[in-house]
Amino acid sequence: MSEVREFLLAALKRVVDGGDIQIAELDAAIPDPLKLDKIEKDAWEQLSHWVDDEDIRAKDENYAAFKREWMRQHIASLST
Secondary structure, eight states, rough: OOOOHHHHHHHHHHHHOOOOOOOOHHHHHOOGGSSSOOHHHHHHHHHOOOOHHHHHHHHHHHHHHHHHHHHHHHHHHHHO
16 A cells, blocks of 8 residues: 555544544645545545635534545545
8 A cells, every 4th residue: 555545544534533634734745636546636635625624614513524424435445
């Protein structure tokens, strides 16, 4: 498994488990997301949206729960 894929899996699992990720961490680990394969890019996009939606998640717990559940699907895709 590639280092990028390992990072994405770890970041997704952290978010699913109630944690968070910051844009600086995401950018440092994956400076050029255009080089990712489709599955990795989809996972990266979800993590990027997670970061962008911080204000929405703070106001709407259901939205946060929905997004965390969505992350589980990307964990499954990356794990295959």
